[in-house]
Amino acid sequence: MSKEHTDMPKDKGLDHTLQLLKEGYFFIMNRKDKYDSRIFETKLLGEKAICLIGKEEAALFYNNDKFSRKGAAPGRIQKTLFGQGGVQGLDGEEHHHRKAMFMSLMTKEHLSEIQNMTKEEWRKELNNQSEEVNVYNTSKLILTRLALRFTGVPFKEEEAEQWVDELSDMFENAADIGPKHWKARMSRNKAEDWMMDLVERVRNREVQVNQNRALHQFSFHTDLQGELLDKKIVAVELLNLLRPIVAIAVYVDFLVLALHDYPEEVEKLKDSDKEKLLHFVQEVRRYYPFFPFTTARVKESFDWNGYNFKEGTLVLLDLYGTNHDPALWSNPGQFYPDRFEEWQASPFDFIPQGGGEFDIGHRCAGEWITIDILKETLDYFVNEISFEFPTQDFKFSMNDIPALPESKVEIRNIKVK
């Protein structure tokens, strides 16, 4: 290292994986405070890692010339959450081309269809409900039906529950170790097998599918060489739509928790004002924990603000911490949807689903879908039904990934207004 380099603050000790599991969403924030630095070095899973937190740091992280995604996600996460060979691990032209396959689904027509499906599914499930309802489990079921409809995967009503289990395992147990990790891997293998079989039948014209749906589009998508994708890759990418749509249940659960915890904010939503609904949803995505951080590797060695980033080094960008950075958000620990009236819409400060650009960057392909589903859900819960919260344990733990209220939120006495 040349002498103009500054030493990065560095975690002492051999490995900090256990501390990461213990401190969960606060791991990077705690060290930012301890070292008074938005950049520091640690060791995770036996490997040196640089951690970043903040807006400028996010802008650096999303510079494609400096970082690569190849081999950035830990193997155990690929084998559960993402799948292997999917868009998350691609770079450059190959990534851009594959990402376009996802983004071509995010049209105004499709988004408005998703909005309608969301209300339809909630009405079907809750309008005649006389029993107590677990919001998390019910959301997973209605989102599974919505995801299968949206992607064009044929299913019978009674098969939806099976899909809920396999798809949920992939995101609920991805960060676990031991038996839960293996259960998640088994669910992924099973779901990939189902999808591969389906893709083959679509390609052989043995099943009729709507040409505008992802199942058809992805099955016949060609790569930069003009070749059809391997059917396993198509399966992984279809699951990259199905799984995260079901995972929106985590945000739905927090959204309904927010209805319980912040009644004064709920009052502002009572006339279905679109802007107010949006700001509430944005604050749910900012305030509550979901994805703790995202990862990349240094493409070629470079210097930044006097610090040296060596080729191949693993780099973590703190998503939760950046959304709670007091330099960017006043009173970040307060749930305050109106803050979004002032927000300047930077791609690097509000990053619950990643930052930067959608097409040439790795920002979440499903961010608009997520926002729309949450907005419709919020409108339904506030303006279409009334309900009560029985006594329950709403606490959630900041070292569970994903975090969820202990009771997963129960409601009862549901009535259509």
Ligand code: HEM
């Ligand atoms: C449930 C709420 C969601 C959360 C919290 C979330 C979060 C994220 C995050 C953090 C990333 C990685 C960003 C990065 O590495 O820079 C990501 C990428 C991605 N997400 Fe989401 N997501 C959600 C919903 C969705 C939905 C509904 C879809 C699809 C309909 C989706 C599809 C994707 C895809 C395909 C990528 C990879 C993009 C790329 O590598 O270019 N996500 N998401």
